[in-house]
Amino acid sequence: MIRTGFQNIQESYLFSEIGARVRAFQAAHPEREIVRMGIGDVTRPLPKAVTAAMEKASREMGDAATFRGYGDEQGYAFLREAVAGYYADKGVRVDPDEIFISDGAKSDLGNVLDLFSDDCTVLIPNPTYPVYVDTNVMAGRKILFYEGSGENGFTPLPDESVHADIIYICSPNNPTGAVYTREALERWVAYANREGAVILFDAAYEAFVRDPALPSSILGIPGARTCAIEVCSLSKTAGFTGTRCGYTVVPQELTRDGCSLRRLWLRRQTTKFNGVSYIVQRGAEAVFTPEGLRESRENIAYYLENAAIFGAALKKAGFSFVGGENSPYLWTKCPEGYKSWEFFDWLLSERGIVGTPGAGFGTAGEGWFRFTAFADRKSILRAAELLGK
Amino acid sequence: MIRTGFQNIQESYLFSEIGARVRAFQAAHPEREIVRMGIGDVTRPLPKAVTAAMEKASREMGDAATFRGYGDEQGYAFLREAVAGYYADKGVRVDPDEIFISDGAKSDLGNVLDLFSDDCTVLIPNPTYPVYVDTNVMAGRKILFYEGSGENGFTPLPDESVHADIIYICSPNNPTGAVYTREALERWVAYANREGAVILFDAAYEAFVRDPALPSSILGIPGARTCAIEVCSLSKTAGFTGTRCGYTVVPQELTRDGCSLRRLWLRRQTTKFNGVSYIVQRGAEAVFTPEGLRESRENIAYYLENAAIFGAALKKAGFSFVGGENSPYLWTKCPEGYKSWEFFDWLLSERGIVGTPGAGFGTAGEGWFRFTAFADRKSILRAAELLGK
Numbered sequence: 042m043i044r045t046g047f048q049n050i051q052e053s054y055l056f057s058e059i060g061a062r063v064r065a066f067q068a069a070h071p072e073r074e075i076v077r078m079g080i081g082d083v084t085r086p087l088p089k090a091v092t093a094a095m096e097k098a099s100r101e102m103g104d105a106a107t108f109r110g111y112g113d114e115q116g117y118a119f120l121r122e123a124v125a126g127y128y129a130d131k132g133v134r135v136d137p138d139e140i141f142i143s144d145g146a147k148s149d150l151g152n153v154l155d156l157f158s159d160d161c162t163v164l165i166p167n168p169t170y171p172v173y174v175d176t177n178v179m180a181g182r183k184i185l186f187y188e189g190s191g192e193n194g195f196t197p198l199p200d201e202s203v204h205a206d207i208i209y210i211c212s213p214n215n216p217t218g219a220v221y222t223r224e225a226l227e228r229w230v231a232y233a234n235r236e237g238a239v240i241l242f243d244a245a246y247e248a249f250v251r252d253p254a255l256p257s258s259i260l261g262i263p264g265a266r267t268c269a270i271e272v273c274s275l276s277k278t279a280g281f282t283g284t285r286c287g288y289t290v291v292p293q294e295l296t297r298d299g300c301s302l303r304r305l306w307l308r309r310q311t312t313k314f315n316g317v318s319y320i321v322q323r324g325a326e327a328v329f330t331p332e333g334l335r336e337s338r339e340n341i342a343y344y345l346e347n348a349a350i351f352g353a354a355l356k357k358a359g360f361s362f363v364g365g366e367n368s369p370y371l372w373t374k375c376p377e378g379y380k381s382w383e384f385f386d387w388l389l390s391e392r393g394i395v396g397t398p399g400a401g402f403g404t405a406g407e408g409w410f411r412f413t414a415f416a417d418r419k420s421i422l423r424a425a426e427l428l429g430k
Numbered sequence: 431m432i433r434t435g436f437q438n439i440q441e442s443y444l445f446s447e448i449g450a451r452v453r454a455f456q457a458a459h460p461e462r463e464i465v466r467m468g469i470g471d472v473t474r475p476l477p478k479a480v481t482a483a484m485e486k487a488s489r490e491m492g493d494a495a496t497f498r499g500y501g502d503e504q505g506y507a508f509l510r511e512a513v514a515g516y517y518a519d520k521g522v523r524v525d526p527d528e529i530f531i532s533d534g535a536k537s538d539l540g541n542v543l544d545l546f547s548d549d550c551t552v553l554i555p556n557p558t559y560p561v562y563v564d565t566n567v568m569a570g571r572k573i574l575f576y577e578g579s580g581e582n583g584f585t586p587l588p589d590e591s592v593h594a595d596i597i598y599i600c601s602p603n604n605p606t607g608a609v610y611t612r613e614a615l616e617r618w619v620a621y622a623n624r625e626g627a628v629i630l631f632d633a634a635y636e637a638f639v640r641d642p643a644l645p646s647s648i649l650g651i652p653g654a655r656t657c658a659i660e661v662c663s664l665s666k667t668a669g670f671t672g673t674r675c676g677y678t679v680v681p682q683e684l685t686r687d688g689c690s691l692r693r694l695w696l697r698r699q700t701t702k703f704n705g706v707s708y709i710v711q712r713g714a715e716a717v718f719t720p721e722g723l724r725e726s727r728e729n730i731a732y733y734l735e736n737a738a739i740f741g742a743a744l745k746k747a748g749f750s751f752v753g754g755e756n757s758p759y760l761w762t763k764c765p766e767g768y769k770s771w772e773f774f775d776w777l778l779s780e781r782g783i784v785g786t787p788g789a790g791f792g793t794a795g796e797g798w799f800r801f802t803a804f805a806d807r808k809s810i811l812r813a814a815e816l817l818g819k
Contacts, residue, residue, distance in 0.1 A: 042546060042547060042550055042595050042626070042628075042686050042687055043545060043546065043547065043686050043687040043689050043694065044544070044545060044546060044547045044548075045547065047544070047545055047689070047694050047697070047698075048687065048689060050697060052697070053700075082499035082500050083499055084494075084497070084499065085494065085497070086491060086492050086493055086494045086497040087491045087492050087497070088492075089492055091491075091492070092488045092489060092491055092492035095484070095488035095491075095709060096485045096488045096489065099481045099484035099485045099488060099709075099713075100481060100485065102475060102476045102480075102481055102484075102672070102673060103475050103476050103477075103478055103480075103481035104475055105473075105474065105475045108473070108474070108475040108476070108669075108672075109672040110471035110472055110473065110669075110671040110672050111471050111671045111672060112672055144533055144703075144704070144706075144707075145704045147702065147703065147704045148702060148703055148704065150702075151701060151702025151703070152541075152702060155433065155436070155568065156432060156433060156436055157431060157432065157433060158431060158432065158433045158434065159433075161431055172701055172702075175701045176701055176702060179544065179698070179701070206431050237431070239431075280497075280499075282499040282500045282704075283491070283497075283498040283499050283500060283501055283705075283707070283708045284491060284707050284708065284709065285704065285705065285706065285707040286707075297431050297432055298431055298432040298437065300432050300436070300437060305432065305436050308436070308439060308441070309436075309568070311442075312540060312561055312564045312565055312568070313536065313537060313539075313540025313541060313561075313565060314533075314536065314537055314540070315533070315534045315536045315537065315671075315674065316672075316674065317533075317674065318533075318672070318673050318674040318675075318707060318709075318710050319672045319673065320484060320488075320673065320707075320709060320710070321707050321709070321710070324488075
């Protein structure tokens with residue numbers, strides 16, 4: 042009666058284990074200072090343009106003349122058009138009808154799997170955002186990994202001898218902060234089109250791409266419209282982790298087994314979803330106004346400056362790392378002879394800094410360590426100082 | 431590659447067909463007045479307590495001192511406790527840890543199926559809210575129906591000779607407006623416990639139950655905690671159709687195949703969901719304050735008064751119907767010899783009233799017709815007048 046995949050799924054202990062170790066350390070050393078760089082959650086408040094739009098929308102909902110009931114499951118046209126405009130500004134053509142507004146990337150990444158049969162083979166990066174693995178374990182799918190490493194800069198290319206039906210790509214990557222080049226994405230797109238695979242492209246960190254040579258969307262890559270679904274979120278772009286809004290783009294040209302995936306996703310969403318709050322959609326719309334974009338970009342610049350400060354401290358202390366330039370994550374090589382949990386314990390007890398052990402993101406993360414730049418400047422400066430002790 | 435159920439699913443044409451017929455009529459008779467009683471969407475604005483709470487929460491999100499990032503996927507404790515208090519006021523014991531806040535009943539009713547294997551047999555009322563059928567067609571499950579009729583007042587009881595794994599019950603019912611008695615729900619609970627089935631109890635219209643003898647939750651029925659999941663929404667309770675918030679209760683005692691369903695649902699939600707907007711949760715919390723409850727109940731009373739007015743007009747015109755007393759729906763028997771779409775056309779052309787043909791909700795809806803009381807008073811009075819012509 043219970044789906045086998047759900048009977049098999051393991052609990053995720055990564056962040057609870059981190060919490061437990063930090064609490065134990067604090068109990069033993071109540072006088073010690075601790076700086077937290079472990080969780081990938083934003084700390085800067087929402088842009089004023091966004092909160093003003095949500096206040097206004099809240100008032101509208103209290104007035105019979107402006108009240109709104111059910112909206113389109115796919116999202117209001119005003120927001121889909123704003124997202125299409127955001128893509129156009131990047132030079133990427135996306136039709137508003139290909140855009141689906143949702144409560145966030147995590148929901149869409151899980152729910153889009155509804156469309157695919159359970160006997161699909163799934164190709165997932167290692168290390169990885171654990172949700173890619175867990176959602177497919179729940180469905181009982183066969184999972185293959187493609188391996189990141191220091192040698193390939195954690196931007197591995199496809200192994201042409203392997204067949205997959207569904208391919209996850211996250212760029213800028215969580216947890217490694219690595220960003221694929223245009224040429225590398227062209228390789229992935231060619232591979233996916235040849236295999237008939239669908240790429241689920243997680244663009245949650247797209248707003249951190251500052252290097253104009255690096256792609257912040259797969260949809261600008263020739264051929265992507267016949268093989269890629271792009272999932273994005275305002276969580277990191279505009280501080281929406283607690284406000285909840287994202288969007289998924291399913292190109293018109295994407296078909297499999299004679300079915301339009303855009304039509305299937307529309308059918309899924311109209312049947313199992315009722316759209317995002319009008320108030321939140323008005324807030325999201327404000328993100329894409331000149332004022333909202335300016336404020337959002339200031340916040341991103343703040344986090345990137347954090348990353349630069351801590352990155353400089355890491356280098357000075359002799360560490361090597363990936364990311365931190367077009368990403369909020371600094372994926373750091375543990376000192377020789379340290380496994381990631383050993384380094385976690387050392388860093389906590391000797392430096393008072395909390396990060397995330399790379400092994401928590403997959404076997405290829407062993408010996409690596411994730412620091413996040415989502416913190417206030419004072420904490421980052423203090424962490425840089427503590428690291429240099 | 432594409433899930434077979436998704437290849438098989440038909441488009442839903444009910445409301446688009448209604449729209450097309452209304453537009454065609456208007457084009458042919460631009461001078462004719464039309465009163466709409468077809469869509470089950472609220473029309474009254476949100477309670478002031480709710481909009482004030484959302485305005486305040488929006489401002490909090492713009493201030494670093496009160497900003498909130500990721501919340502618990504299950505929902506904030508303040509809201510889960512408020513919902514538990516709402517149940518306590520009905521005399522039903524529910525622990526806040528059993529409550530999961532979501533963006534609405536439609537999402538939860540679809541997503542909860544993730545937990546169950548695709549070879550489960552599903553038992554669905556006929557007529558029915560189409561989402562119960564479509565979500566299971568997508569998964570390829572075997573579907574059985576239990577038949578409502580004028581004879582059983584559209585509150586059919588279980589056929590003890592039939593086995594099912596998953597049972598849908600909606601009370602007060604959409605589309606029929608019929609409400610199960612306590613004794614009838616006891617029969618369903620006994621049947622589910624004996625068969626090892628799980629009841630998905632859709633309580634979206636619970637706030638319309640005004641008769642204290644009628645149950646507005648299955649969780650107050652002895653034995654329900656070992657067989658029932660209750661899915662509810664603020665859409666109809668407090669006008670949240672466009673604001674999006676609901677909750678699902680999974681009792682601690684509910685286990686199948688040795689698994690706690692509460693734990694599995696928690697695992698599903700932490701993996702494929704990231705919680706509801708903080709702003710919306712503050713609005714939802716305000717629904718359960720004395721002021722919010724008072725305003726919400728005034729709105730419900732308004733819709734029930736609409737139903738009473740139109741119900742009186744139906745009776746006067748010689749129609750018989752179910753519902754309309756503890757429900758916003760009046761499920762009306764079509765005149766002798768009329769099928770539901772024929773009655774739709776007659777009512778539109780001869781009276782200028784739009785409703786929903788019962789056949790759109792399943793074969794057992796043929797010969798019946800749904801009117802909704804979600805409208806402003808002026809429209810309802812006008813519809814009552816037009817009907818009596």
